[in-house]
Amino acid sequence: MLGLLRKTDGARTDTNDFTTYVYYDQDDAACSTTPSLCAYRKGDLWKVINALGQVTEILRYDASGRALMVMDANAIVTEYEYHPRGWLIATKVRGSNDGSEADDVVTRYEYDPIGQVKKVIQPDGAFIRYEYDAAHRLTDIYDNAGNRIHYTLDAAGARTKEDTRDSSGALKRTLSRIYNQLGQLKTAKTAYDHPTGFTYDASGNGDVTTDALGRKVDNDYDPLNRLAKTLQDVGGINAKTEFKYDALDRLTKVTDPKNLDTTYAYNGFGDQVQLTSPDTGVSTYTYDSAGNRKTETDARNITRTYSYDALNRPTAVAYPTTSLNVGYEYDAVPTVCAAGETFAKGRLSLITDASGSTQYCYDRFGRMVRKVQTTNGKVFAVRYAYTLAGQLSSLTYPDGAVVTYQRDAQGRISQIDTKRAVAGATTEVLLSQATYHPFGPTAGWTYGNGRTFARPVDLDYRTTAVVDPSAGGLSVGFGFDAVGNIDKLTPPGATNALLTFGYDALNRLTALRDGPTNTAIEAYTYDATGNRQSITTASGSKTYIYPTDSHRLTQAGPDSPRTYDASGNSIQIGVNSFIYSDAGRSSELKQGATLIQTYVYNGKGEQVRKYTAANDRHVVYSESGQWLGEYDDNGNVIQQAIWMDDLPVGLWAGNGAQQALHYIEPDHLGTPRMVIDPVRNVAVWSWDLKSEAFGDSAPNQDPDLDGITLVLDMRFPGQRYDSGSGLNYNYFRNYDADSGRYIESDPIGLGGGLNTYAYSNSMPIGAFDSNGLATAVRLPPYAPGEPLPLGTIYCEAGAVAPFVNDAKLASYEVICIKDCVIAHEVSHVRDANRLNSGVCRYWGWLPAIHPRGIVSFNPKQERLNSEFRAYATELRCLSAKLRRGICLSDMCTKVVEGRISDIINIILPTVYNGTYPKGVPGYE
Template identity: 30%
Template sequence: MKATISALALSVLAAFFSPANAASTTNYNYTAGGLLASVDGPRLDVTDVTTFEYDASGNISSVIDAIGQRTQYSNYNKFGLPELVTEPNGRTATLSYTEEGWLATVNWAGKIRRHEYNESGDLTKTTYPGGSWVQYLYDPARRLVGQDDSSGKRIRFALDSMGNRVQSTILNVAGTAAEASTTTKFDELGRAISETDRNGRVTKFEYDVVGNLVSITSPKGYKTQFTYDTLNRRITSTDALGGLTRYEYNAADQITKVVDAKGSQTTYVYDYNGNITKLVSADTGTTTRTFDEAANLIKSVDARGVTTEFVYDRLNRLFQKKYPASPSENMTFGYYTQSGSNIGRLALTSGNYGTTGYEHDRHSNLQVEWYKPANQTTTYSRQYAYNANNQLLSEQTSNLKTSYERNAAGDVIAIKVDIDGTSQYIAQEITYRGAGRVDSMQLGNGTSAQNYYDKDLRLERQRTGTATVANSVDANGNVVSITASSLGIGNTSYKYDALDRVIEERAGNILKSYAWDPVGNRTQRLTKNASTGALIDTQALGYSPNSNLLTSINGAPVASDPAGNLLQGKGQRYTYDSAGRLNAVYSAANVKIAEFKYNHLGQRIEKRVLANSSPEITYYEYGQQGQLTTLRKVDTTGKKIGQSSWVWFDGRPLAQVNFKYDASGTAKTHILYLQNDHLDTPRRAVGDNGSTMWRWTSDAFGVGDPDNAIGIDSAGNIVTDLPLRFPGQIADQHTALHYNHFRDYDPDTGRYIQSDPVGLAGGINTYGYAYGNPLKYVDPDGRYAFLVPLFAATIRITATDLLIGGSIGTGAYGANVIYSNAKRPPTGSIPINESPWSGDHGKIKDSLDLGGSDSVYIDPDGNVWPQHPDGSWSNEGPASSYTGSGKPSGRRGKDRDKSRGCD
């Protein structure tokens, strides 16, 4: 039996899609007994057939993918459920069930997870292989009213008669007092009309007669309003300053045009599969894309005329990325076919940057990654070790090992480094609050560190030794003052407009004021003497009237290429590679100063400084969450010059380990302990004797040179280079920019020099940084800004874990309310694999009990939107609430769990 199903009835939608795009066809073959025998995928260039085999009882026994990888199911019980699963890599899962047929245990290659239930079949407890557990509490109506875990996180819910959650409370570790709470009021239709935090800050929501959200009023009284067409599609959004954004749609409910408050337009053309085949942007010009029958992007042409071609294997895995006009920039990807636990995983990639390889253990954990630079003989590698719960225990390079000691619940309680055989603790006695937030620790130099939170778990004060930093926030969560005189960086106050953009800051006797256009382009910065009002400096930024392109700085013209990449600035000239990445910087005299290379993940991996009398090369290494872990400097012969490595904990850098090599190659090492601000930006570095050795004072946008070599440690070391800036940023002295993963940030103008690679999904202004509020938002990879998790006490719970994450702003909850079980995710939502939360895809799907083929989107506010079997969508709350740190792991192509549909 064979059935042919086209993707869409194109005869109906022909008016909206290019006639060049024919329907894709998937063929389904069945056995004589009506069982699915094979699925022949839509691609015509390869054989993409998946085959199914069955036992004598009709139970599926094997699934064989298009390249012959076999997954086996056996030992079926009386419920028709398999008790043994064998993956292509040989890893087995043994499953047991209760008498009722509920899953009781899962034994993955010796790691056992156990589930317990009440008489009604509600999951009451999950115990993980390492002994940690999560427990669920229900009321007599079987509604979830609480959750505890073995690390002391406790949460309780109060529900009304309709089941609406009217109060969510985070308890302390003892369970005796509230640490944070949120109270929500609902109308008679079950729609949230207000949300109040424990400090009395109220966010209000209004709806039209059919339930569309028509306004959100922030705690400070600023209102954002929305209108809809007769199909309940949002067609306008008006901000608190009257800025109007318009949206237009086609008959398939796809956005075809966005017009921002400045009048700049972005238009989209789609194929039958919903892929954007043509994008016309006022910022980046015209981009065309071609997709194959399986919706794989196979060709892209940007506004510069640069063509990129993509080649995929039979499993639709990227095999080649080619640039016909610049073949030296091509990349290739290889996958394991016979290597035990690695079967099916990415084995290596190669390009002009060199070669990178990966190895995984039998539990899918990344075990080894290595990098061999092009035209070099040295290979740099990093090894990882994990506990029974697959939590990181250590990472190790040739000269540095970082170990994480954990308690029975899996929480990190101490961090130790081993430098060439000598061990030293970086932090010990780490304690936590009830919400899982760090309370205190003892640093390796003998200094104690303590965090203090307000009634809604907002970080309000940090103390390290005798140095204290205190933050005050307004009702909207904007930082209005930072008191840090004990750090030697002074006290600063801030003011904001109705869109929460910084409009004024005062540090000592310096007053800076900022002006913005309707879409977030900064137009002016005035620097004055705060006492006399005397003007010290003026910066005026000019823009194209129909786009966000920067055209002048203080009247001096600057140019961009057709794709919107800035070509000049700071007296220098920039050039870009075929992927649109900054690949070289030239002096005003057209002398090449430095050049850069990037790997397959878009990470800068090599920098060559050419203008010095002694040219040098810097190699960059990153951790599994995309954080910078090591910078290695060598000369052109490969001889070591220096190395800086970082110890990270919970998304923040704790210490920097410096290696300085002499002529014989012997290293002198020393450790710096970092004190970070509320953004996790390093502001002070302290030596082993407690002396301040480095300090960075900046304005709100990162303008300010660090104070180097201001102190010495007990061995006489000084600090001349600590490049970490805002989260995800690395200061580059040769470009005077901050490298920010996918883009480069200019702190002087407060904007990126390239347009956002994800387009409007990253915000209405594709050059803006942190929505004009870098004191509140961070953008670790240069694509999506989000709220600092420590700002919030938004509470989230799921059926499989206790998840307490950071608030993503007053608009997020409104979206959560109005779009719950809506027809579709809101405008600007993107697939999770294209978002910073891609690396958390498997965890999020597991938490929501989703299958590998279920679609998951992330909306502009950072909420998770899964699609259900009936085609409906629901808002499942902030993505930040599904990870322990509240921060995204980033798009990690090499370690996403493909078994969970994370491709």
């Protein structure tokens, strides 16, 4: 057979990174006798063999050459069904019973007569339905409960209004937009008619943004339409940030409002080889021939070295202190895995590190079902079970306690049952009757003893209160200013303020006042970059001092000076000295020459052990980084947390027969504020929302005054208090509530914000940072019916990976253009590695979730630059198909020509004018 691709050789020279393609050398025997049963023809692709010899086989095609049956390297078969017109109507990942679909994971698609997706039915029966107007534009999304999102469109197809309604038709969420004659967004309005205005320069670049309080942000661009300057709060704070680029549009310098420069240097391949930061000093990087980061040398002159397998998966990180080395193994089934948990090929199976090891087991659908963590010789096993749709149905904790999740018809958690790991234990209901806002967050639930907990929202889907009306429960309302900042705490449903909050023009918290008297309680000031300059309380004022050449806090009031190492880690705060390991993590706490506490981390960056001469504590986390439990030096449970998605709702305290279930009541951000003893129905722990805003106040560990204290170290989302240091451990960093900032610079640099020490943009009432990397705001999620875009990039196994959403492509488009869409996303992968190389090192390993940890570009101009390069790559790929006669049918030629036309005439203009991805097919 001539002209068929046999082998591709990757960029690596240190290993054989070939991908081999094998084709059927003759027709299936049935083709000549029973054409309807013909499985393949001569020349059809049969096998794809990767560099490690793992084989994917295409076992059956239909008469149009579409793959019907594919078997992966784990011998798992996926079947595809098509409509007579070629539309994909079902994907079936086969279970262990070949004679039945009962254990298959089946996703079905329904279409209207012209091929628009009408319904997507998930494996558990939940579905999303779509409606279109006569111009074939999406106008409505329904779930199987009858909730609806309706889009009002203008003549150009832009969404001028979005309404979310429940099954009765009641309006639950709304927003509106106004566009100018050029189709550019002019005004965006909230449900309460608070406008944000946008203007544009002559080239279509976003110029001035004016918020609902009249505050302006002015953007300026260079002659190549690259963002050159941003001025925040024009005429007020005037916080100026400037950007410089090289001839290839690569960001080379960011100058912050303090006039400090962060610079970037690149090699000839576009890889970032140097970062110079006022806070972390000079870091240098080298790469292998495939663009994988090979070495990283920080400002302390400590080098970490990375190794990769032939598939470019990281296999090792080596440090000068070899006891810190991390190893990653794939594909092999650990001995701890039981039957049905042995599908390891292509997946992370073992991490070895300074703490010990972690082993992973997977079911046939690629979902992690068992994790066995060995820390200092103690073994902690966590097991997961899932619904057919891949949602968590039960979690077994290291002590054997089990949490079971019941779900409603939309796949959302409706009830949580618990069972302790002691003889004779019975099932206890933690919560039930959970309800949800349409296409939004939970609206509340009933705890097992009858307490109710409500989380109402307004028409902007902001949480307006958290309400437990029973004695001792968390019950507080929230008021908002015109730009959405929480400006007061109220009794639920009332307007009179218990506490008021003030903000500056950059939305940083500046004041707390007593509501009834308007008496000042706390006041904060900041410089333009977000460094706290002062705090004033009833006990007096404290000023903060910083050097002129960095954002490192060197002194807070009369406290002792703070000192740092060359990488910007705090090594001395008062009497506490912090020793950082070669990995850049705080490993020892000392006071003078006395060792107070030692900290140990695993290969994912989680602090899994801390110990003193008298106490040894071990910690286990979920795969999304949530704290699951703390255990003593014998491995016995001290406490275990129970989660409802990303909200902590329950706590087991104690071990064995002494273990007791408690209810956690989280606030609007997910911070625990109350712990309830369900038997006595009283609060046994509380952390008042009206206390110091940045968390610098202790919780009440005995609010019922019975003389028995409950110690719970959970603080803001993702944080746990460390009594040894007085800091809050926040996954990748340590947070100092006293100064309201981190004691280490952000590991992802400016990707987390201009001030690499600031916590949540100094807005702790309205935002949080659950992993110590970047600020998050608890906003309503995208509607589950809104599919992922056509393509994106995300973190998988510690590396940036491309993702193409086949559901966005018709089956013939998969055949004709998918490879070019992949090339587009690979271009983004290169840019992501260039701009923030190693970003995925700070994401948890998420081998059971796909895709998770989507990677984005900051600032916006870098995203537009990356899109321009990616579409140029895709155009080259598509054009090559036409030039080289690769398209073997008129249909394929038309598909390629249509995609080229869309890119040139529709997509690239939106990139040029800065409105991308609005109006782009596949992204609406």
